[in-house]
Structures are given as structure tokens and as C-alpha cells.
Amino acid sequence: MAEREAGPSPSSSALHGRAPPPKVALPARGVTIGLRWSGVEGAGNQILAAKVECSGERARLVRLWRPFTDVPGRRDLVSQVGAWVAEEARWAEGRLAIGVDFALSLSETHLRQLGLLRQGLRGPVTLGRHLHDRFVGSTGDFTEAAARFRAELGRDRPRLTDCYRGELNLPTSARAHRQTFFGLCAMASVQASFVPWDQPAAGRPVIAEVRPGLVARSLLGACSYRDDDRDGVARASTRAAILRTLRAAARLEFEMEQAAQVVEDGRGDHLDSVLAAVGVAAAWADDFQGVPSNVPRSEGWIHSIREEPWR
Numbered sequence: 001m002a003e004r005e006a007g008p009s010p011s012s013s014a015l016h017g018r019a020p021p022p023k024v025a026l027p028a029r030g031v032t033i034g035l036r037w038s039g040v041e042g043a044g045n046q047i048l049a050a051k052v053e054c055s056g057e058r059a060r061l062v063r064l065w066r067p068f069t070d071v072p073g074r075r076d077l078v079s080q081v082g083a084w085v086a087e088e089a090r091w092a093e094g095r096l097a098i099g100v101d102f103a104l105s106l107s108e109t110h111l112r113q114l115g116l117l118r119q120g121l122r123g124p125v126t127l128g129r130h131l132h133d134r135f136v137g138s139t140g141d142f143t144e145a146a147a148r149f150r151a152e153l154g155r156d157r158p159r160l161t162d163c164y165r166g167e168l169n170l171p172t173s174a175r176a177h178r179q180t181f182f183g184l185c186a187m188a189s190v191q192a193s194f195v196p197w198d199q200p201a202a203g204r205p206v207i208a209e210v211r212p213g214l215v216a217r218s219l220l221g222a223c224s225y226r227d228d229d230r231d232g233v234a235r236a237s238t239r240a241a242i243l244r245t246l247r248a249a250a251r252l253e254f255e256m257e258q259a260a261q262v263v264e265d266g267r268g269d270h271l272d273s274v275l276a277a278v279g280v281a282a283a284w285a286d287d288f289q290g291v292p293s294n295v296p297r298s299e300g301w302i303h304s305i306r307e308e309p310w311r
Helices: 074-091 109-116 117-122 126-136 142-153 159-165 177-187 211-220 236-249 254-263 271-283
Strands: 029-035 048-055 057-066 098-099 206-210
Touching: 029 074, 029 271, 048 271, 057 254, 057 271, 074 098, 074 177, 098 271, 109 117, 109 142, 117 126, 117 159, 126 142, 126 177, 142 177, 159 254, 211 236, 211 271, 236 254, 236 271, 254 271
Parallel strands: 029 098, 098 206
Antiparallel strands: 029 048, 048 057
């Protein structure tokens, strides 16, 4: 009687079409910060940051905080962001990557409309400086300036990276345009390598655009993790599940007090900052590679884990 051919056991996950548990590679050494940005009046009281220290095969969430509460006004905050990035880079001993959850660019069509395509090609610092000078000036108001910015652009147009990443909130949409405008203005004072415009340089902080929701969706298919007051849906269990997945997939360690902050925040802002920190860490581990060749340089790229780990 012929022997049966060796192969996977009937209980194997491959036989049932299931992927193995996800794993996300992180840098061997360095610090990442995820920024949950805001463009509203008093933004300094809203912006949240999560700091993750990567060491060997582990990562540790060391801090969740609001870094700009001492300068809540947007005008003062714009002048402080550069100094804050430099200070965080000093504490990280030159190994720092920051993931921001707002668009670091506009669509090529919108850049042409504004006459700022050349500035967009040079990156967020130059683009942000020209947007500030044009719409805000030395005495202008950010709310009014953001409204004029959006009105001048008219119809929303996606960047190619928005299409690749399935991003619904376009940079100049009603929901995101204040965040985009104020974020770009704030970047004008920052000295860093902005990927993919710049190559990362030793001792210089790196800033990348991320989307926390993309990280959550890629890891475990979570479409939403914010509470919905309109129909009374609470998603604390979803936020807890995302934290557990991060602990398993990215070997992220955190204190119970930090977990409670994340899970109990119905708006999801604390979780956004943590996901942004993990997303930029994964992109860093991959040297910020993987930008498709057909994406215009002026439009930038949304960085994240390289590909869905369930594939």
C-alpha cells in the first residue's frame, strides 16, 4: 500500500485559506512620533502626540501627550513647531521619524491652479511658506485664510496617492482643508527630511505623511474605531482589539494606564496618534521605499506598513 504524500495537516491555517497572524517590521533603533493634527481655532489644545521607542525586536509606547497646550493659538503654534521638532530630535539623538496625519501636498491640478507647482515639487516647507504668505500674511486669520484657500481651488481633486490608498478625505475637502492648510503652514518652519521629496539623512529628523485609519484597516480590517453619537454606537471593544493587534503584530509594549486612555477616548484621537507612530516606524524600517513610479513628485505619498500583513 503506497504511503501518503507528506503535506500540511488538515488543521493547518493554509488549508483553510487563513493568513498567519500579522507581523510588522519596525526599525532596530530609533524614536517615532505620531501626530494627530488639528486645524481648528485653539488647535494647540487638540493636537495629540504618541512617542514610541524602537529597540531590537521590541517597541515601547513611552508617552501620550498634547505637546502644544502652552501655545494653543495657531499663529504662535506655527512659529513653535520647528523648535519642537528640533528638541525631540535632540532627545532622540538624531534618530527620529514623525508621522503626521494631514496631507503634505496638494493634487498637481490644484498646484497648477495656485501657480505653485514648482513650490510643490520642492516639498512641504517651500509650499507651506508660500501658502502662508499668500493667504495669511503677517496679520491674517487662519480660519478666514483656509476658507479662501478652499474657495480658490473649487472642486476637490484627489492626489494619486489618495487613489492608491483609498483615502476618502481629500486634502481640500470640507472636512480636511483646515487641517491641510494649517499643517502645511506649520511645516514652513521645520528643518527635516520630508519623504519622498528628500532622502533621509543621518542625524536629521524625517517627516512622513501617514493615515492612522489605513494602518488599522490594513492590520485587521477595522473600518471605524470612533464612537458614533448619532446612533449610540460605542467602539471601545474595537479600539481594544486594535491595541491587542499592535501588541502582537508590532511587538508594541504599553502601560495599562496608556491602554485605558486609548480605549476610553471615544473620538479615537489617542489611537490615531499611536497608529501614526507605528505606521511611520514601519515605513522607516523599509527605508520609506515603495512609492509607485507614476506618482507625481509634487503630490507626495501616504506612507504606511509596506503591504497588508494578512496577504
